[in-house]
Amino acid sequence: MKKYAFLIFSLLLGLVSLNGYAFTEKGVITGKVVEEVGGLPIPSAVIAVYETGSEHPLVTTATDENGIFKFNALKYGTYKVKVSFVGFASLTVNEVILTEKDFERNLGTLKLGSDQNNLSEVTITAEKPVIEFSADQITYNVDKSILAEGSTATDILKNVPMVQVDIDGNASISGKRATRIFIDGKPSDYMTSNIADLLNVLPSDAIEKIEVMTNPPARYSGDGEGIINIVMKKGFAIGFNGNAGITAGLQGNTNMNSNASYRSKNYSLSGGAAYRSNIGRSSSHSYRENFDLVKDTTFYYDNYSNSKSNSNGGNFRAALDWDISPQQNFRVNTNFNTNSSSSRAGTDFNFLSEELDLRRVRNQLSTGDGTSHNFVFNADYSLKATESGEKLTLGLTFNNNDNDNLRLLDQHYTLPVTAKPSLRENTTGIGNNGLTINLDYDRPVFKKRDQLEAGIMYSYRKNNNDMLVRDFDFDAQQYVVAEKLTNEFLYNEGILAGYASYNYRGKGIGVKTGLRAELTDVNFDLSTGSSYHINPYLSLFPTISVNHFFKKRYNIGATYSVRINRPRENTLNPQINDNDTLNVSYGNPDLIPAYTHQMDISFGAFGEKWSFTPRLSYSTSNGVIERYRAVSVVNGVAKSETTFYNVGSNNIFGLFLIGNYRPNKKLSANANLTLTQSSYTSTLNSALNRKGLSVRSAVGLSMQLPLKTAFEANVNYANNVNAQGRAKGSVSSAMAARKMFLKNRLSTRISLSDPFGKRNYTLFSEGSNFRLQSFSESNTSNVTISLNYRFTKIKKVPTPPKAD
Known part of the structure; x- marks a missing residue:
């Protein structure tokens, strides 16, 4: 164990020493533009970046064939981004802040409403909430949660809506008896004999988001009544x-x-x-x-x-x-x-x-x-x-x-x-x-x-x-x-x-x-x-989902x-x-x-x-x-x-x-x-x-x-x-x-877990010839x-x- 501790310590020293690099005040803004109805990419949409208080664009560009745009070499500061395309309502993203900590801002998917009779402008904010909701899944954005910093996947899952974690560290979707844990779209229970061991050591700083799917599409395995997909970070700016x-x-x-x-x-x-x-x-x-x-x-x-x-x-x-x-x-x-x-x-x-x-x-x-x-x-x-x-x-x-x-x-x-x-x-x-x-x-x-x-x-x-x-x-x-x-x-x-x-x-x-x-x-x-051999069996898994967007x-x-x-x-x-x-x-x-x-x-x-x-x-x-x-x-x-x-x-x-x-x-509040x-x-x-x-x-x-x-x-x-x-x-x-501290490069955090008392678990069970009550308490x-x-x-x- 001393060997592992020394290895990690050496790695930390090596990474921190990079503070000697010359930091350049250059930021990046990226995103993707799609149709609100159907989600099709919009090529050649005009994207303009404005400095705060200015009515004239600082720089403009156009989306590529996949609806993707990117601005490089922007100074640190606060901007607004305006998206326009003929036949669609314009959209403005306000308060896009670039700092040394958040030098690259991905605005995500920007949806333009197709409305020939009303070309009014829609205004949104660029800051993602901790929790996002859609018709078929819930997304927990890990980097937007203070509680997630310096923790592990097990700790994060305890705060995700519709997810519960038992005393052994096993995560499941509420109301589902069998939940699969995926990592980057691939089942993790094929990766380890004990999923709890994997989640308990996987660091939160390596995780981008957690997706909760109660009715997974046909692309995913038919096992389980729901899927929790952990999406890992893939790297950031150039x-x-x-x-x-x-x-x-x-x-x-x-x-x-x-x-x-x-x-x-x-x-x-x-x-x-x-x-x-x-x-x-x-x-x-x-x-x-x-x-x-x-x-x-x-x-x-x-x-x-x-x-x-x-x-x-x-x-x-x-x-x-x-x-x-x-x-x-x-x-x-x-x-x-x-x-x-x-x-x-x-x-x-x-x-x-x-x-x-x-x-x-x-x-x-x-x-x-x-x-x-x-x-x-x-x-x-x-x-x-x-x-x-x-x-x-x-x-x-x-x-x-x-x-x-x-x-x-x-x-x-x-x-x-x-x-x-x-x-x-x-x-x-x-x-x-x-x-x-x-x-x-x-x-x-x-x-x-x-x-x-x-x-x-x-x-x-x-x-x-x-x-x-x-x-x-x-x-x-x-x-x-x-x-x-x-x-x-x-x-x-x-x-x-x-x-x-x-x-x-x-x-x-x-x-x-x-x-x-x-x-x-x-x-x-x-x-x-x-010896047991189960005769090969064929299973069919139909799926269908219908979503209607209006007003x-x-x-x-x-x-x-x-x-x-x-x-x-x-x-x-x-x-x-x-x-x-x-x-x-x-x-x-x-x-x-x-x-x-x-x-x-x-x-x-x-x-x-x-x-x-x-x-x-x-x-x-x-x-x-x-x-x-x-x-x-x-x-x-x-x-x-x-x-x-x-x-x-x-x-x-x-x-x-x-x-x-x-x-x-x-300020943001959520409840479920x-x-x-x-x-x-x-x-x-x-x-x-x-x-x-x-x-x-x-x-x-x-x-x-x-x-x-x-x-x-x-x-x-x-x-x-x-x-x-x-x-x-x-x-x-x-x-x-x-x-x-240090121009947002260093963050300190103090956290309290169960400050009002230890976590208790109670189990009641009965059969034809017994009744059982079990009480347990852990040092949480x-x-x-x-x-x-x-x-x-x-x-x-x-x-x-x-x-x-």
Whole structure:
């Protein structure tokens, strides 16, 4: 670990030393102009830049065939940009500020309204909000959030609307049982055996934005009921730029990261490194009421636990984006993560009689050490026809992951003391390898008004889970292999997919429809000789979305899609985990895929200072895969076994209310509320026939204050129902303040996490012969201080000639 710390420290020193470069006061303004209805690029639109207070343009240019424009070599200051084209209402972007910190301003996509009878001018502001809403997705702009600075992807996701993060760091979309995490449009669960490890070390300064898609289009895999896509930064202005930062907290957590990029006319290079160290502490209490239906008696388990964990991780990234020619582009990027962890947990198991008398006390100490490494390589080559606009892209993704874990379980009794102690050693090695090849084709049709997309993909995954369990023989004073628990699980999956979609753009209306087909072949076996081969099955995933824009401030949309939740190695693996012998868990190799039909109706209203986007959703699933707990009582001992089942069907109604208010450029507030009503119907167990309401809400506020200071805060709440009960999380909150120095190159931030108390989690679960209540508390209350330095060396380019 000292080696990694020294490497990061050296990199930080090297990057900060770039302060010696001569900074030039030259800025860049870029953007793209499209039609408001249909989103078609507008070539030859006139773009003019004005200095503040001037009525005469400083410089003008025209958009290229793709609607893209760019101004180079602008002095730092405040400008306005005016966009004009015959037959469209003009548009002015006010207060485009260029500084040494924000020397390049990308105005994004500027939409011109086509209105022959009313050529009035539309005025907007260039500053992006933290959260943007559209008919089919939510976008969280990471670089606009103070809370995101000096953090990781896991921390950011906790603040994204419609996203919830559990105590283990797993992110999901509210109201969805299966959520896929993508990075730059590619699934991350193929990149690592533990997504939480990847997100917990991925630095926020390397992330541009996070997209939440509840009904993904046909281009994306049919897995999961929604997708969270993390879009990484690709570099900025022509020249050299980047940042280096460090964060430290009172709980003992530290985070160091650096990012750098160089862009020339034809290529860009970017890279980064990050190191994170975290200390976690938690306590829990569970109380289970057990019913012995044979003897018609009741007894209780009352358990208390305390744990401490240490984790360290590093992330290293490198990328190349090369325009070989105006028609050819080649992109390649690599990502390497390494993690190590150690944990220690002590638990007291109290066994109570029907009269609540203490009959037995078992003390358990569990210690664990683990390491993981994962490497990902992505390459994409694209070929584009200049005249027709058609584009062909060939992509390849390769990943290799390794996880090794060692856990020791020491159990002894203080009551009665005559019971024999036990000592168990559990060694687990997990290897995960994958290869994905995709070919995508895009073509504008009907005078480039509409868009045709098609593609094929093949992915292959191989997972090897090798578990060795040994029990200590106190008489022989040596470890002996536990044959019934030791096993090796081998999993192989191949998916061949093809898709086609069509995007129609009419006046005020857009329709996108598509069909994806996936042929899946899965086989897995155990070292015990058991072998499983699931017959190859074909799945069809139709998608359709309709959006109507009217009066230039409203839109209404409807979507329909079919999704699949495939059982994979974590749910199929029958290896028994009995670290707690009274609460055993294992997978179920007999699971079958679950299909979900989901529909959304959304409405959006957008004003100059506000937006409001309510959404209604309905989904119905058959063969829902969920955890199921059963308790069996033998000789007065109640043993809980948890596995996965296709528990039955589930219908979910959802209401999503999302709003944003920006009274001025210095103040922004947002809020969202999610209500989902679930209705389970099961033939597995009548106890699963239940209904329940899940609630998630969040409120956020950001302010730009005098003296180059800013403040941001948010509050979140979640309460979710499941097949056997309810998981209730307490209110979580965070706030941060930032101050800029050295001409906005250096920023300092102080943040508070859960300042009003530790985060609590409560779980209620019940079956035919038990009732369980679990309470846990973790050390999320923390104060952190961050320093971040940005450096820039812009390449000089000729000043464009002024217009006559």
